[in-house]
Amino acid sequence: MPKVILLIALFFILLFLLPFVPSLIELFLKRDAKPISVDPERKKEPDYFGKSFMYLLSTALKDLKIQEVEKYNSVYLKLKLNREEWVGFLNDENLAENTLDTPVVFTKDTVFLQNHTFKRELVVFGNAVFKNTCIARSLYVQGNCIIEAPVRIARWVHVEGTLITKSNADLGVSVYTREMKIRGWTTFKRAYAKKIDTSDDPLIDKKNVEGTINLQGNFSITGNISIGGKDRPVFVDGDLFCDGDVQIEGDVWIKGNVFSQKSITLKNGVVIGREGKVKSVVAKGEILIKGPFRIYGYIHSEKRVEVNP
Amino acid sequence: MGVLIFFLKTYMVFLMLVLLLYIIRHYTFTLNRAFGKQRLYYQDILDEDLPTVSVLVPMHNEEKVARHILDLLVASDYPKEKLEIIPINDHSTDRTKEILEEYAQKYPFIKPLHRYGDLPRGKQNGLNDALKIAKGEVIIVYDADYLPPKGQIRTLAIAFKDPQVGAVMGRVVPINAEKNLLTRLLDIERSGGYQVDQQARYNLNLIPQYGGTVGGFRKSTVIELGGFDSRILAEDTELTYKMYLNGYKVAYANIAECYEEAPEDWNVRARQLRRWSRGHNQVMFKYFIPTILSKKLNLWQKIDGLLLLAIYMQPFLIFLGLLDSLLLFFLGEMEITSSYLFLLFMFAHNSFGNFAPFFEIGTALVLDGSKEKVFLLPLMFLEFIFNIIYASLGFFDALIDLITKRTVSWQKTERFRNA
Amino acid sequence: MKSMASKQAYSKIFEVEKPVIGYARFGRVLKFNKYLFMLQLTLLVVVFEFLVIFFLEDYFKALSDITRKILEGSYTASYKFLSFKLEYSIPHGRLPTLQESFIYLLVSSLSLLFLISRFNPLSKYISAWLIYIAFVYFVSSFYFVFFLDSFPYTERDFAVLYILQQTGVFLFIPILLALSLSLFTFSWLNLLLNAITIALSLMYSSVFGGLRYIVFAYTLKSFSYIHMPAMFFLFGPLIDFIYIVSFYSLCLYMTIKLLQRRQEAFYQWGF
Structure with missing residues (x-):
């Protein structure tokens, strides 16, 4: 085999191996070999x-x-x-x-x-x-x-x-x-x-109301949802999960959690949860609260919660 | 001969299109995970009315790891009055039984299920038996080598507040990543598979997969859907499809990170890959047509569902592609009808390999905050033929299962941890 | 108000354990500038594809000249690909003798048997690759033992196929790397880094591809066509993929190194 071919073959092999060099260095030096750190103590704590x-x-x-x-x-x-x-x-x-x-x-x-x-x-x-x-x-x-x-x-x-x-x-x-x-x-x-509230006035959970619409169970909604308690008070005895926007207004008492992948608006008299129990309102987008409102527990927005009493 | 050549060329074109479809899918996932809107998981819900939970831990000769997981489950912050732990001792011949009894004596909420005698072995059989005695509304499953953090049961269980959620899945992280080449490769692949792939499928409302561990399901729903098919090795994949075909969904909890022990030995990995491929392909045979015909799935879910079903068939298709191209070569048809197609052939050929392409893993590593780990990407090339061989063998196993209707026996993944 | 002097009175330092605040890796999203993304993608693909097309004929002409000088008995021809006239030089190849083919058949069969036997002590991923190599040689030698006269290619066909393959690699590199690297849009530095990466990959590919061509042409001349399948199925595009990914990882590392110092410039929060 002529020398020049031998040289070319050697150079070819070298170039073939070269891309592995950084990999092999990392494999042996183990500069970043540890798994991502998972905290064994991790838990959700609001405080x-x-x-x-x-x-x-x-x-x-x-x-x-x-x-x-x-x-x-x-x-x-x-x-x-x-x-x-x-x-x-x-x-x-x-x-x-x-x-x-x-x-x-x-x-x-x-x-x-x-x-x-x-x-x-x-x-x-x-x-x-x-x-x-x-x-x-x-x-x-x-x-x-x-x-x-x-x-x-x-x-x-x-x-x-x-x-x-x-x-x-x-x-x-x-x-x-x-x-x-x-x-x-x-x-x-x-x-x-x-307890988080915006008013000292009694809201729907502390008032005697008649002619209520009662919804039992947990709800999962794909689109947007709007619940209005202007005409008749609404009781939802369960959780509300929604992919879209949630709008709740008037005398509405959600006894469970409210969760939205978009935004949540709670207006004029909405009550979430019940005394002595922690419940949550969680949204990926904004949470807007206006007028009298009360929640027993936790409000969480990835963007912003704005409260206008 | 002409017909044969036409057939072989058609197959190559088909393969290229299939691979191209997978590349587009993974690129979409990568874009979505890196920059898109991330779908919120339920971790931020604080609720005192938590569901009752039964944690099932399938075990077969797990004396090396049993204490670790039980100690961590005992330390969980989940209210103990709502928690029971059922380690499923499946025909163990080592000290697993004694260890479980010792813990049962100490902690009343640990209720081991010992399976011996004529009871058929296997995770799916163990789970079916455990479902009969489990009292929890929600079932959380951990393999015995997993190390769950303190708050993880709550993180997983809270998802079932949403009535549409039928199953939930967390993220798997190999604790022994730094051990050797294999564990390091598995570490970066898992990163791509969970940090990007699973989260993107959850974001896009497609089909995130329940993986059988670091996850859970609603007991009533699974019982209503007939429990686990004892002839299917991938009970997790089967459950995913059962859920979606019946109008439920799988939630992916990227925050629920849990250490596992990845195989440290290539022989063990080969058996594991073959078993996964077999199980996954069994599910493919069973659910391919129902997925197409389903009225509960939208078009994109169907496409994703079908591509996910066929993921372990992909290496076998590539294996056929290699044979096909060798045949075409010797038949003088290397150019494959035209020069343009040859370029396309090359494009597909270059994209061969692993289940998650390099850019998906690269992006996942950036998201994870890794640095030098990215240098390992070219080494994935070493797994290329290995994956083709063992996933293809798994495909053949599933094919034989389908034809002969034989019963399957479970093979446990060997543990490497020191007790 | 207390002055700085009083601060000194209590200057003892007390160590306490740092609280572990797990950062929210699960919710990270990369900062994304869609204009920079589009610009990078378009610019990198257009510029580098243009360069590839512009230099394609010159590259193969240069390779042809070098081959002619190095390999004795080479002849020069050209291949028309689209509107390009791609020149190549190649020495005459030769068919394997029956004896050669038989030896290869024997060695490859025995290797295959050994590799799949239980006596094989090699790691499974190495065995897998060796099985593949032995299999390609088994098929090749089997063909030459039984169908020697029907072998459909000459060295000229090889050269043309190689040119197509190399052209494919050149065209493919800017697309693949631009698609995977344009995702990083933290600053204008990304555009520079990505451009350097693609340029380096193309340069590497042209040197590597040229050397590979000469080695292969020499092999066909001196060691027969029995190696031709291996050239495409073992040392073909699959090998090109390795250095492309290697350059990708290098660029990714540089991106992380340069920009991860300022995490707020790097990540935003998806949830």
């Missing part, structure tokens, strides 16, 4: 964000051997939360700074009289009242929280007591509270509370 942050904070404080933060005067501590950072422990509600770059913990009941921007988490060990415009990344309140001036939260809100919004409020991605009273225009993506 996940607030709980995780407070776990970080309380563990850090426990390590500092601070049992009662209230005893301390205003102080900054360097803690390792997700990363090493300063955390302010304040008890002065007449805070001079407008913008705070670190996580801030108020150690007692606090009324926010001036406008502030909290670029990180805002924690209040006590009750919180917002009387002036405030922006925060996240908000944790150990007691009750009343929003009386426009407030914008970017990430999560966790209120152990009752959350009342009397002014415009953008509550970010996730809200967790014991009870939520929405009395001003409010928006968020998810909210969980034993």
